Amino acid sequence: FSLQVQFHFMWKMELLEGMYVCSWFQQSQIEISDESKQLLQVKKVDALRDKNGTDHKTELYELMWRHEDPHLVVRRGQPFSLKITLSRSYNPRDDAVSFIFTMSDVQFPNHGQGTLVAVPLVPKTASSPRQNKYNWMALYEGGVDNTISVQIVPAVNCLVGRWSMEIDTKLSQSRILSYKYSSRIYILFNPWASGDEVHVRDEEERSEYVLTESGLIYRGTHKLVKPTVWKFSQFDKDILDCCLMLIREVGKVPVTSWNDPIKISRAMSAAINSPDDNGVVAGNWSEDFGGGADPWSWVGSKAILQKYFAKKKPVKYGQCWVFAGVLTTVCRALGIPARPVTCYSCGHDTKNSLTLDYFFDNDGKSMDELQQESIWNFHVWVEVWMKRPDIGKEFDGWQVIDATPQELSDDQFRCGPTSVHAIKMGQIQRPYDGAFVFSMVNADVVYWQYYGPTQPLKLVQRDTKRVGKNVVTKAIGDWGRVDITSSYKHPETSLEERSTMFAALKRSGNVYSRYYLNEEFNDIKFDFQLVDDIVIGSSFRVVLKLRNKNSTKDYRVTVNLSVAPVIYTGKPQGVIKTHQRDLTVERKTDDEITMDVSYNEYADKLVSQCSFNITCHAHVKDIDFDYHAEDDFRVRQPDIKLSPLDKPVVGAAVRVNATFVNPLPVAISKGFLTLEGGGVITNSKKKIENIPANTKVSEEFILHPKVIGRHTLVAKFTSKELDDVDGFLTIHVDESNETG
Structure with missing residues (x-):
């Protein structure tokens, strides 16, 4: 049997690289009256997508369940099953069967690059060859009449991508028949296989x-x-x-x-x-x-x-x-x-x-x-x-x-x-x-x-x-x-x-990798403060507190405060407000400097994500000491709250209410509210006009769930005056209780 396989493999290499046509051998098949001596022919291959999808955690890929031209998606280093219908019953002693896998997106597949693999079918027994990370296996599990069950085990380090499959059959010294499987087999990395370099031990983490x-x-x-x-x-x-x-x-x-x-x-x-x-x-x-x-x-x-x-x-x-x-x-x-x-x-x-x-x-x-x-x-x-x-x-x-x-x-x-x-x-x-x-x-x-x-x-x-x-x-x-x-x-x-x-x-080894110790000065303590949770539309305050701990000396200090809008990469986009003050901090006393920023001052200077950079620079004149501090600050947008008004059931209309508040002291002239959720709704957009200041907005959407299970709804509101407002809700869609 092994000699037949070696001969077969060399022939297939010549076939692919020399571009011979397999159908010539099918047409040249000789009719033999004894069925057991007729050349075995593959009639049909069932990729068992439901079973393999469950075993390989690939059943959700659209390629697997679409109605037209579906394909098999599996993971390397793990067996996948095939059900093969033949022209007659399979005889492991006389019939040689090989599976030829080639990378679909490679112009010249060859064995040396791992883009061409020939795998002989061998019985699945306790003494079957053990797989290593480099070899594939094809295991015969048994058969009934003209149908056999086969397990294909791709190498745990095989190339990831789209593969084509052919099945070659041979009887003794007769010619070879080749059956080309019309669909593709997608092979992916496998976190469930211990030999794969992306293996993860914990099932919750894999999920x-x-x-x-x-x-x-x-x-x-x-x-x-x-x-x-x-x-x-x-x-x-x-x-x-x-x-x-x-x-x-x-x-x-x-x-x-x-x-x-x-x-x-x-x-x-x-x-x-x-x-x-x-x-x-x-x-x-x-x-x-x-x-x-x-x-x-x-x-x-x-x-x-x-x-x-x-x-x-x-x-x-x-x-x-x-x-x-x-x-x-x-x-x-x-x-x-x-x-x-x-x-x-x-x-x-x-x-x-x-x-x-x-x-x-x-x-x-x-x-x-x-x-x-x-x-x-x-x-x-x-x-x-x-x-x-x-x-x-x-x-x-x-x-x-x-x-x-x-x-x-x-x-x-x-x-x-x-x-x-x-x-x-x-x-x-x-x-x-x-x-x-x-x-x-x-x-x-x-x-x-x-x-x-x-x-x-x-x-x-x-x-x-x-x-x-x-x-x-x-x-x-x-x-x-x-x-x-x-x-x-x-x-x-x-x-x-x-x-x-x-x-x-x-x-x-960089010349800029430099560190110097600043001169120690502990007489004045600086405390730079900023109120954190501010909703857009509100004013906010910047505070610098100073404490002179010296019991015998006063200090003259110049303080500069500045507020600038910044994009999230930290780049300032102009200046919103600055404040400078000269003061004397007397011995054993506290002092503070404040700067208030109103919505009217920052509204027309806001950039995406409503972020600010607050800087404070203080200079102690008597000893030529400088203090510098910066902080990031962001006004918070309102959240969209989603509430289902009906129990989510497949095939039934489900109402979902979306609400949020315009927190601005001005009206929103026009905006768009969208809702998206795979499996339950296609993108739905509603135009909303003239939202008064500090007013609650409520809109109703209708869903038509098609798939059971957990789904995430995502809502977004955009407008010229108020942007980047969102919210989400996870719902569980159940099966319909209706009976036919």
Whole structure:
């Protein structure tokens, strides 16, 4: 039997690479009266999509259940079943059967690259050959009459993508018949297989990070966290095909690396953005979104990926959470465990010095012409789970990949995968992009006084706690929030954190990695305060409290307070209000300076996400001491509350009420309220006109659920006066109680 298989395999290689036609052998079949000696012929293959979908957790892929041209989706390293109908009963002793798998998207498949695989059918017994990570298996489980059951086990490290299948049959020294299976077989990464490099042990984590179709992405500031629903929709129409196209055509991953989650995730971090490869999403950090959609108007990845797959042009527009949401969808669709992660007060270090340097003139005003770095109110990236055989077992686990185009890495806008454990240990030299990721969560902020191009800089202050306030992600199995800051760094100012920082500085070798101790001055204590939870439309107050602890000396102090609107990347967009005051803080006394900002003062200067940067610069004249502090602040938009008025049942109309309050002291002239929810409603939009100040709005939507189970409804309200207002609700749709 083994000699027949070897001969058969060599023949098939010649067939494929020489492009012979299999049908010639079918037409040349010789009629033999003895049925047992007739050449075995495959009549039909049943891919058993229901069974395989359940076993492989792939039953939700639209490719599996669509009515026209369905395909099988399975995971590597795990058996999938086939039911094969033959021209006669199968005789394992005389009949040679082989399965020939070829990558569908490769022009010249060959065995050496792993794009052509020939697998002989062998009986499934206790003595069957054991699988290793490199070989496939085809196991005969038994048969009834002319039908046999077969298990195919793809190698646990086989190439991920679309495969074609042919089944060849041979009897003794007769010719070979070849049956071509008309559909494709999609093979994905497998977090359930222990030998796969993306294997995750915990079932709840696999369910959350591979199968969950909706999640939360956190925006806002570290003081006012804003959870936003994002629908990943990784199983929907065209999503998986788009992901494979990104690997082949945009990421240009070499075919021999289509089995490598490290190479693929790195390529996808580049393919999702558009500056250098016309990838999926075009970024826009201005306030002009003409010709495209506002970044905060997206509620999920589905519309973006489907549009890109159809047009092959970047979709306008996105910012960091959009890049992260789409990248999470791509990874989950391919079978790579992934989750979006938000870092508040996230550093953007342009020179890999692990410090963020800010420069001010004698009046405490920021010198924007010298400023190259920034602190984003928040930044969202993606963590993917995988082994790291390239750098060592201790770095297995969560890896950072970031699709937001910030800095070039190997001549492309991409980032990662970067081991989270390596970041915590200060191992910034480990591939990939360790120094940049380290700075996002743990850079030191250094403030400098600038006296002129020929004068030395004066270190005013350094802040070792401002960057990486907290790092968060959605909890497993519910809608809560989990703080994962401790996985990225040791507690702030702890001995371990400072030691790791200095070790990383030594490894960076950058001339800007500089630290100086500021002259100690403890007589005056400064306390910079800001009221946190302010709803848009309200006024707010900035307060600086001063305490002179010296019992014998008064101090003359000049204080400058400033409020500026900023986009979430930390870039100021003009000035809203400034306040300067000279005062004498007398011995053993307290004093304070306040600045009130009304809605009328900030309304026409608001930028997206309603964020402000508050700065305070104080100069103690008698000893030439400077104090500088900054804080981020965001006014809060109202929430949309969704309430079902009927019990959600398949096939029955369900009313859902959406309410919110206009918190502004002015009327909203015109706005649009939309509701979206896969499986229960197509996008529904309502125009609402003339919403008076401080008035409650209530609108009713009608749903028609088609699929049982949990579904997430997402509501959005947009208008010229009030934007980025949203809300969500998870409902459970039950089966209808009606009987025929």
